Amino acid sequence: MKLPKPLQVGRRSVQLAVIALTVLIPVAARYANYLSARQLDDAIERFDGSVQGHSLALVDGALRLATGAESGDVELRGDEREAVILAARNVRGSTWSLELFGLTLTDPLAALESAFASRTARRVMFVGILIPLLGTILLGRVFCSWICPAGFLLEITGFLRRVLRFLELRPGRVRLWHGNNYLLLGLGLGLSAVVGLPILGYVYPPALVGREVHNGITVMFDRAEDGLVGFSAAGLTVTSWFLLAIVLVEVAFGSRIWCRSLCPGGGLFTALGAFRLVRVKRDDKSCTQCGECVVACEMGLSPMLDRTGVECDNCGKCVANCSDDALAFRMVGSERRARKEAVR
Amino acid sequence: MIARGDGRPDRRALLLAGGRGALRLSVAAGALYVVGTAIRRGALARPLEESATGVLRPPGALDEPEFLAACIRCNLCAEACDTGCIRLFGPAEGRHTGTPFIVAEERACNLCLACTEVCPSGSLFPVEDASLVRMGTALVDERLCVSLNGTGVCGACHTACPLKNEAITQGNRNAPTVHEDACVGCGLCEEACIVHDRKAIRVVSGRSFA
Numbered sequence: 001m002k003l004p005k006p007l008q009v010g011r012r013s014v015q016l017a018v019i020a021l022t023v024l025i026p027v028a029a030r031y032a033n034y035l036s037a038r039q040l041d042d043a044i045e046r047f048d049g050s051v052q053g054h055s056l057a058l059v060d061g062a063l064r065l066a067t068g069a070e071s072g073d074v075e076l077r078g079d080e081r082e083a084v085i086l087a088a089r090n091v092r093g094s095t096w097s098l099e100l101f102g103l104t105l106t107d108p109l110a111a112l113e114s115a116f117a118s119r120t121a122r123r124v125m126f127v128g129i130l131i132p133l134l135g136t137i138l139l140g141r142v143f144c145s146w147i148c149p150a151g152f153l154l155e156i157t158g159f160l161r162r163v164l165r166f167l168e169l170r171p172g173r174v175r176l177w178h179g180n181n182y183l184l185l186g187l188g189l190g191l192s193a194v195v196g197l198p199i200l201g202y203v204y205p206p207a208l209v210g211r212e213v214h215n216g217i218t219v220m221f222d223r224a225e226d227g228l229v230g231f232s233a234a235g236l237t238v239t240s241w242f243l244l245a246i247v248l249v250e251v252a253f254g255s256r257i258w259c260r261s262l263c264p265g266g267g268l269f270t271a272l273g274a275f276r277l278v279r280v281k282r283d284d285k286s287c288t289q290c291g292e293c294v295v296a297c298e299m300g301l302s303p304m305l306d307r308t309g310v311e312c313d314n315c316g317k318c319v320a321n322c323s324d325d326a327l328a329f330r331m332v333g334s335e336r337r338a339r340k341e342a343v344r
Numbered sequence: 345m346i347a348r349g350d351g352r353p354d355r356r357a358l359l360l361a362g363g364r365g366a367l368r369l370s371v372a373a374g375a376l377y378v379v380g381t382a383i384r385r386g387a388l389a390r391p392l393e394e395s396a397t398g399v400l401r402p403p404g405a406l407d408e409p410e411f412l413a414a415c416i417r418c419n420l421c422a423e424a425c426d427t428g429c430i431r432l433f434g435p436a437e438g439r440h441t442g443t444p445f446i447v448a449e450e451r452a453c454n455l456c457l458a459c460t461e462v463c464p465s466g467s468l469f470p471v472e473d474a475s476l477v478r479m480g481t482a483l484v485d486e487r488l489c490v491s492l493n494g495t496g497v498c499g500a501c502h503t504a505c506p507l508k509n510e511a512i513t514q515g516n517r518n519a520p521t522v523h524e525d526a527c528v529g530c531g532l533c534e535e536a537c538i539v540h541d542r543k544a545i546r547v548v549s550g551r552s553f554a
Binding site for chain 2: 025106187201238
């Protein structure tokens with residue numbers, strides 16, 4: 001049993017944090033509404049013992065801790081109240097567009113399709129996409145492997161496919177044309193411009209997950225206000241079925257087939273990260289061609305044969321699974337520099 | 345693929361392939377246009393189920409077609425909203441899905457303008473001062489208003505109005521008069537109106553949601 005590599009631990013932690021935030025942000029927004037309207041104590045009392053009550057109490061405790069307000073079942077003082085409301089709104093949005101302590105981070109795809117649909121480039125957009133854009137150009141499609149909530153969901157498909165294989169129901173291995181992402185991205189942007197609506201946001205999972213969770217939580221609290229406390233699936237929409245369909249298609253037809261060949265955002269990030277500086281590199285001397293990395297790679301690439309082209313999302317699974325320590329993340333150009341050093 | 349064998353390109357084949365490519369591209373562009381127009385005129389053009397008179401867009405919203413094109417449906421305005429008045433359209437609302445709206449009768453905007461500051465797409469344009477917001481205009485129904493139809497003395501709308509004596513002035517028996525040039529359309533009057541079932545003062549956005 002090998003210990004998990006720190007990078008993989010970090011990646012999983014970030015993914016879990018993103019999922020937790022996706023759920024907690026709408027709850028915190030609702031909490032701030034109640035607190036602002038001085039209805040929080042009333043709400044907590046009325047929703048007591050239900051999902052809504054527990055989630056409000058959780059957010060309450062966390063924010064009191066974060067702002068240094070007196071914890072427990074005491075009313076917040078005026079200044080504490082202000083501080084807690086501010087803190088509750090420090091992080092808002094979703095993976096589609098996030099505001100983090102005043103810093104806006106927008107998915108470049110959002111800016112692109114909005115610009116196409118409205119046929120106008122707005123300055124605010126460029127401010128928001130700056131950091132994601134730079135990150136993708138330097139590190140590649142790390143959004144897909146570290147942040148995308150759907151990517152996290154779809155990594156479960158690898159496990160489900162193993163289960164299928166164990167049951168001797170061989171899952172399919174469909175491989176679509178590698179340029180498919182670009183084609184769908186182009187089609188979506190063209191369609192957005194023709195229709196005058198941002199179309200891609202209706203099929204792009206990182207946009208859908210945030211919207212679906214926000215909608216579900218809003219409906220749950222609305223129902224609680226009408227006396228229907230407790231968990232409810234009433235807020236789940238056709239979006240959930242769509243996400244489930246993607247999972248099922250990936251399980252049945254091919255590992256990460258959505259991310260690799262269908263996702264428009266995947267196409268955009270692949271194109272942006274084509275000249276990324278950090279890549280998985282193989283050391284020919286220590287590699288024994290065991291093939292562990294090929295099995296580990298969910299994108300269906302072969303690091304063993306140095307086939308980690310543009311599609312690679314730098315998830316590092318191959319590096320973590322390499323039994324010969326032959327694979328590692330390296331800066332592009334470091335090898336050439338090393339060779340030059342050696343010659344000298 | 346074309347004459348890869350000896351490394352020299354076969355010009356005739358290249359020309360043919362180019363022609364085929366151009367043909368395919370134009371067919372694809374034509375199909376895209378047809379599909380796009382069909383979507384615009386068909387499924388997504390469905391009018392809203394809720395009566396459009398009760399629906400407002402948040403402060404600073406661009407004109408309706410532009411707003412629908414620019415808004416990225418990201419939840420940020422709803423999560424920044426102080427009162428929680430900003431709601432998002434559900435998935436059954438076609439092209440409006442995920443866009444923000446306000447039903448002032450249920451909960452009105454208190455003009456904190458946090459939504460215009462947070463909007464990452466520029467579809468909610470930053471407004472310098474709350475008095476410059478134009479979400480709609482309040483209209484008074486003389487038959488329903490208790491101060492106007494002679495059944496009582498109220499004045500709730502005037503009390504709630506953030507632009508008291510500018511947007512709403514009071515007359516005999518606290519009867520309200522709305523001044524269109526000053527009214528921002530926040531809907532606080534509509535929320536406060538004591539007449540139930542159908543409010544005596546309602547904000548109309550003048551937007552076409554159809």
